[in-house]
Amino acid sequence: MRTKLISSLFTIFFIISCTNLPDSPFYEVDGMVSIKAASLEKTDGWELKPFQTSISKISRENPDTRGSLSFPFYIQRPGFYSVWVLSASITEDGSDNSINFRVMDEEGILLERFTLDLNSAEMLTWNRESVSGDLLQVRFDQPGHFRIVFESGGEGGVVIDKLHLTLNNQHPPFGFGYPETVQPGVDPVLAKRDQRVGLPPSWLFQPVCSSLPEDLSGIYVADLYDFASETNSVKPKRIRKQEVDTDSLLQNMQKMEAFFSENFSENRGLVFAEPVFLQDPDFKRFPTRWSIQDSFDFYEQIEKAANPRRSIYEVPFLIGSSAEVFDPSSDLFTEELLMRWVQFSAFHTIMFFPVDDVTVLKEALSDETYEHINGLIELRHRLYPYIYSLAHLIRATGVKPLRGFSQHRSQFRLGNAFLMAPHYREGMQQRAIYFPDGLWYRYSDGARYEGGQSWLVETPLNELPLFVKAGSIIPMSSSPVSGTALFDDLTVEIYTGGTGNFRLYEDDGLTNDYLQGGFTTTAFRYFEHTDYATFTIGRKFRHLDGQADVKNLTLKFKFISEPEFITAEDEQVERGTGENMWEYDGESQTLIINWKQNVHQKTDFFIQF
Known part of the structure; x- marks a missing residue:
């Protein structure tokens, strides 16, 4: 009885304390602050513009302004907070990829000053390193109002999309981070987990073959398919482009919902679109997105699919490929690159071949390579129940089927069972692989590796660099x-x-x-x-x-x-x-x-x- 009374009093006290918090546009909630730059008031030196996957604040070149961008918030729990910034740099000459920012209290007293090292790639990426390599961290000694102010110094090309603070770095951000902390009683971790995710048709999780449209910038719909039993692959009968205002549709979830209702009255919709305007989490209800490059970079493809610090990581079901890799007439085409790509894509969320029929590759490949590719297609088909169950689990837990490592960016996991470590450079025959805690088996021969450390592993060209965790x-x-x-x-x-x-x-x-x-x-x-x-x-x-x-x-x-x-x-x-x-x-x-x-x-x- 006494325990229940104490618990009830604590709950009442917590509710009262929350309701009596001072007014603030953003709060620290359960050790976390999350603020979109797009939610801030208009300020000189910065403009709100579409950038890659989002709508971000981008600094304008103007030597007559300091270019201040201020993030205000209220801290309830004092302590050491890691500072993460979803950012990029698009300066043409690549010089001075950094930005200064200050941490101040309510009275404008300076607490800390940092210089953030910006990501120079044209993709929004979470960063918490200063130009000296130190990790950004600030201490708040007491509850109160604070603000973090970025200053472009009149330089253009700095992209700031989101600010994330986390107490003792307990919840580092991934993808687009956590929902904004505008209400002190709403747990951002639970709110992120509860974001709705729509499932595409189940056949998309089997090997899919289809030639790519020449223009990938619009919205495409696929609703029919054939199943080729001789190759265990699925071919959409048609991928047709919709004549719509793509930007308007992708930015407005109500329009997208109406679009789905009109085009898919009974069955699940399958829409292919560029990975843009992902800042609204409702986009997850309308699969899927593709990230397909004209100039192929294997490591970049792995980064897009598996790096949790990239904003594109937010996409639950992402298609990645390059038609050049599958085109024997292309200067890029080699048997090794094709084989390594198929090995990688067999454990991608979606295994996509940009050809109408994989048998067209037979004449361009050795018998050994062709049989190896067919074996990977067969393996992917057999894994269909496992992968489709993972797709369902994202709705229940918010955890993606394909999960990457922030520090080991050229490897990833598919569910809890598989660890994939692709070779991403031509001629690689061995590589260092980090194994998470536990015992791991090499899929091909059962060789054992103790986790919690890195191993140098030999993987010949015709061997899948795949490992399975004990207990799976x-x-x-x-x-x-x-x-x-x-x-x-x-x-x-x-x-x-x-x-x-x-x-x-x-x-x-x-x-x-x-x-x-x-x-x-x-x-x-x-x-x-x-x-x-x-x-x-x-x-x-x-x-x-x-x-x-x-x-x-x-x-x-x-x-x-x-x-x-x-x-x-x-x-x-x-x-x-x-x-x-x-x-x-x-x-x-x-x-x-x-x-x-x-x-x-x-x-x-x-x-x-």
């Missing part, structure tokens, strides 16, 4: 699936050496019924001890019309010792190759259980070593 559970398609996202035949790979779980999502793959709960989930969980392991298949949550009552599952436990016996729901599972039986391959250290799973029941396996 990966549902894979056992048979061709064309269009739908209902998986009755699955191979589930379990990488032992750790514990893990995974939730499989299924729906019709085409309609918007998933928005009203028209999807099902099945949970998998693996746990191991020194002398036993357990694996659980959860009872399916919800049921869809036309969905089978039984799933055909092939459970493959990788790198596991030979069991003494196995039980399912306390009943002995017999050893053999038939239905509801288990077998063991000693050479590959793989335990295989062939199982008919009643989706309306839970099954607990006990594996005794």
Whole structure:
């Protein structure tokens, strides 16, 4: 009773303290301040203009002004705050890519002065380094009003899009950062997670082949497709350009919603557009965007897809490619570059080939390269249930399927299971790879790497630089699936050496019924001890019309010792190759259980070593 009373009094005190805060256009909320430059009052020396992915403040050249840009806010929790700025520099000569800023209190007393080192690339990027290489950090000793003032000094070409402060750097920004902290009672972390994300048709997560339009600057619609069973790839029947005011449509989410309703009355819409005007988080409701370059730069493609400090990282489903890489008549074309690109794109959120049919490449490639590419297409197709479930998870958790590293920018993860480290320079045969905490297996041969450190790894041209974390559970398609996202035949790979779980999502793959709960989930969980392991298949949550009552599952436990016996729901599972039986391959250290799973029941396996 006393605990409840104290808790209630604390809640009342917190509410009262929030409501009695002084007026301020922006507040620190739960250790975070987030302010868009576009929300600031008009000021001399700066103009509001579209820039790449956003509408940003850009400094004008004017030697008669200091070019001050002021960000006001109120701090509730004193402490050390990291200062992050979403910025860029577009000076033509590239000189003096920096800008000064001051931190002042309510009385105008100077607390700190810094010089921010600007990003010279033409892409908005989060930065917290000074020109000396020090990390930007400021201490606020007490609650109160403060402001950060940038000064261009009359120089033009400085781009400032957003300011982000985070207490003890607990929440560093990614993509477009967190929502603005204009209300002291709204948690920006939860608000970011709750941003709505629309799903494209499920077939987009299989390998997609389609020649590119000559002009990519407009809005394109794709609504029909063919499934080529001989290559396990999907081809949109038509990608047609819409004659609309592109800028107006992409900047106005109400117009975009009307556009979707008009063009997609029943099924999910699929719109291809440039990654522009992403500052409004509602853009995530209308997939998808493409980032396709005329002049191909492999490292730049990886940066766009996987660098969390880039604003384009905000795009949940991004298509990246270059037609030149696939054109044998192009000066850029080489077998090595094509193979490395296909290796990379197989683990991109969307695997896109800018050709109508991958078989047209056969004459330009060696048999070995062509077979390797076909193998990657087959692998991507088999991973369809895993990747589509990750696409659903972004709606529930706000976490993207493809996640990058701020300090290791040429590698990325696809979900929690996979680590991909592409070779991005011609002739590379080995590279340093950072492995996050845990045990990791090389996908090709099971070689083991302890995480929390970097390893120098050799990966020949025809070997996929792919690694799987111990404890991962990966549902894979056992048979061709064309269009739908209902998986009755699955191979589930379990990488032992750790514990893990995974939730499989299924729906019709085409309609918007998933928005009203028209999807099902099945949970998998693996746990191991020194002398036993357990694996659980959860009872399916919800049921869809036309969905089978039984799933055909092939459970493959990788790198596991030979069991003494196995039980399912306390009943002995017999050893053999038939239905509801288990077998063991000693050479590959793989335990295989062939199982008919009643989706309306839970099954607990006990594996005794």
